[in-house]
Amino acid sequence: MDDNQKPGQQSNPTQNSIDDLVKELSRPQTAPAPGAIPPAGGIPRPSAPLAPTPTPLTPPKPVSSPKPVPPPNLPKEYQSNIRTMADDISKIKAGQQPQGVPVPRKIEPSKPPAPSVKPSVPTPPAPPTGGPKISMPAPLAAQPLKPSMPPKPVPVPVPVPPPAPAPKSETPPAPASSGNRVMMLMALLAVVVLGGVAYWYFMIRTPVEVAIETPTPTATSEPTATPILGLAAIFPERGGAIILPPGRDTTPDPNTSQAFRTAFEVQPLPIGKFSMLGLQGSTASASQSAEMDIWDLLLISGPSTYRPIEGADSAILLFKQTEGFDASGKSMTSLERRLVLISEVESLESVNINEGIIPIHFAGIFGHDPNKSKGSFLETNYQGVTIRYKNFPYPDRSLDYAVIPYQDKNYLVLAGSREAMFATIDAFLVPGK
16 A cells, blocks of 8 residues: 555555556666566556557658759860050061960869758657557658758859050161161172173173084985976966968068968867967978067067067967857857967066057957957056956957066066956966966
């Protein structure tokens, strides 16, 4: 019985058990002596309902902080140029290329933000094993932890550009020293001396002639072709020879011209071509003198102006023309032969032609009727050659004469038609002749 229990009162076993438990809990924690603790079976259990066993608290999962983004690979250093107008002007005057002042600049990488500190989760106490079970009040709901703010990034300091250099004052170049003047004078003297030596060596000095023995060339005889000159080269076609009748090959006779015309009318001749005729006498002696006397035989008593000089070049040509006119003056095709006489003369001044007697001396030789001649001689120009002519009565029968210069010589040409005269001038002007 408890000492505090009053007499006459009955003790409640349940109340006593609670009081003992409160005392036990309020007692200081001292290790009880062995054997002092009563056995568990002797202690009455409270009739109060047992509180549910608390489950261990599960710690919340830590919030994963975002990983810091690695900074880009920036250049550690770059160059910067600072130029001023005064500096550029001074370098241009000095003959240098304008350049600025190089200023290196370093780039500091930004520091990554500090990682956030994870909140420590308290470790729940281990549940007691054995002993009396104490009903604990219901645990309060855990309040969510506020996320810690990451620290602000440290601002990167902006590099301050160095101050621009002060413009340099332009100073005039210092005058050349006396030493530079002496060097320039010496260089000029050296150039003058070298020029004088070169002038003497190349212009005044006479080179020494070195005798070089050259082999004597052996003379070889080569056959030289005899050039064909004069009228024979211009008119290479040869016709037949006209044999004059006996008694008329050495003595001028009016019938000689008629015999001559009868002979050349039967000569073969292509159209538009020339043929050089030859003359033969009835005897050998007459044949030798025929070439020289042809003009006397044909011209009869003509003036000596028309006769070739001794040893001069002359020719009697036959030409077959195509131009013709009928009695009314209409053009037609005619295949008649016309005579052309060519004689070399000394000069143009020596040709003194009396146009009034030409029809009298030449009409019979060329086969024209003197009675059909009307008017005086007229003048025309062909290929730069002046031609004097008179028709009987049309150009297919005419007396044309002209002086043609060729190879430093002058040739008097007498033709029996306009077409024959034009063809003769063309033959003289052919290139290569």
